[in-house]
Amino acid sequence: MNRRLVCLALPCALMASTPLQPAFAEGVDDWPSRPVRIIVPYAAGGGSDALGRLVAKQLSETFKQPFVVENRAGAAGTIGSGAVARAEPDGYTLVVSGIGSHVVAPLLNDVGFDPISDFTHIAFLGGPPTVLVVHPNQPYKNIDEFVAYARARPSSISWGSPGQGTHGSMIGEAFSAAAKIKMVAVNYKGGNPAMTDLLAGHIPSAFMSFGTATPYIRSGKLRGLAITSTQRAAGFPDLPTFTELGYPALTGTTWFSLSGPPGMPPALVERLNAEVRRALKAPEIVAEMQRQNMETQDMDVAAFNRYVRSEIEHWKPFIKPSSP
Structure with missing residues (x-):
């Protein structure tokens, strides 16, 4: 074969043997076309x-x-x-x-x-943010009383969450560490079973999605102690944030x-x-x-x-x- 033809053919052969990389074939202004x-x-x-x-x-x-x-x-x-x-x-x-x-x-x-x-x-x-809620028959009515009770009685308070690795579970662990208290974690397989046990008084407290807990806080079936939102939730002026209570790391949502x-x-x-x-x-x-x-x-x-x-x-x- 003519040497010049070989040289011309080589790039084409290399291009044909090279896998095509994914490319954005249309202009940004034309996207999406389907x-x-x-x-x-x-x-x-x-x-x-x-x-x-x-x-x-x-x-x-x-x-x-x-x-x-x-x-x-x-x-x-x-x-x-x-x-x-x-x-x-x-x-x-x-x-x-x-x-x-x-x-x-x-x-x-x-x-x-x-x-x-x-x-x-x-x-x-x-x-949604996470809220710490307690059964109304419990003696603690705010975070300070909750922490004081837990410190005086190590491992006496159990708290529920919708499951290991959920925002509620992580907030519960972080709160225990920040407050320097020992509590017993009970991780359920979902928010509904955790809420059922809390309402029945089988566990005294839980870290739950605010959306899940809202109707029970409104009705008085649960007492909200603190929420992880950046500011107090609309319609709940008496529910303080963890930040204003001295726990700035406990801010965030699911x-x-x-x-x-x-x-x-x-x-x-x-x-x-x-x-x-x-x-x-x-x-x-x-x-x-x-x-x-x-x-x-x-x-x-x-x-x-x-x-x-x-x-x-x-x-x-x-x-x-x-x-x-």
């Missing part, structure tokens, strides 16, 4: 599902393309999340991420993905967020972040989040990514990895 799938890695009806559907509805109206919610539950949110970690980074497959699937689960077990490097974290959504596969185009991520933040200010979403006692924070992409990293570091000391 439906976008948002995977909720939990069963329908929960907080992540509710937030995911609220935001999906707003984004569908903004972008004039369907944002379709798909529930893919299992393994504490890691099955659906893992599927998104392996998806194409073209913006057409997203996931409702959060503290459960991207902070707690990876610290507890080997989930098959890294919560930072295997995702593009796009925007913060929000979630938060949810929007993430995608690794390697999404930065310009697309910025655009999605801006539209999600705009959506969260829509009157109907604001009203629904207030109804469900959820709160949010306005974060750009950089701030949200710092937040995810800080949450992992913050809760690491309170999560014990499962045995192999």
